[in-house]
Amino acid sequence: xxxxxxxxxxxxxxxxxxxxxxxxxxxxxxxxxxxxxxxxxxxxxxxxxxxxxxxxxxxxxxxxxxxxxxxxxxxxxxxxxxxxxxxxxxx
Numbered sequence: 851x852x853x854x855x856x857x858x859x860x861x862x863x864x865x866x867x868x869x870x871x872x873x874x875x876x877x878x879x880x881x882x883x884x885x886x887x888x889x890x891x892x893x894x895x896x897x898x899x900x901x902x903x904x905x906x907x908x909x910x911x912x913x914x915x916x917x918x919x920x921x922x923x924x925x926x927x928x929x930x931x932x933x934x935x936x937x938x939x940x941x
Contacts, residue, residue, distance in 0.1 A: 856883035861914045868933050879935040885925045887911045892920040
């Protein structure tokens with residue numbers, strides 16, 4: 851298993867790292883990470899329905915789409931996030 855404590859807070863890089871682990875590794879992965887102020891959209895969300903874009907820009911909140919589904923969530927450095935990828939098993 852790959853264990854990663856990612857100290858980077860750039861949401862674009864963090865989600866690219868997550869996608870790399872999902873697509874390009876064969877090992878199980880457990881990673882802890884945080885983002886700067888970010889609105890994370892699920893893969894099927896309509897950004898114009900979910901987010902007040904001018905307000906997000908005014909508040910310097912980044913908007914990033916994640917690979918997984920679900921609704922839009924707000925994250926910032928006070929929020930710890932995790933990635934857990936288990937190959938070939940269900941929990």
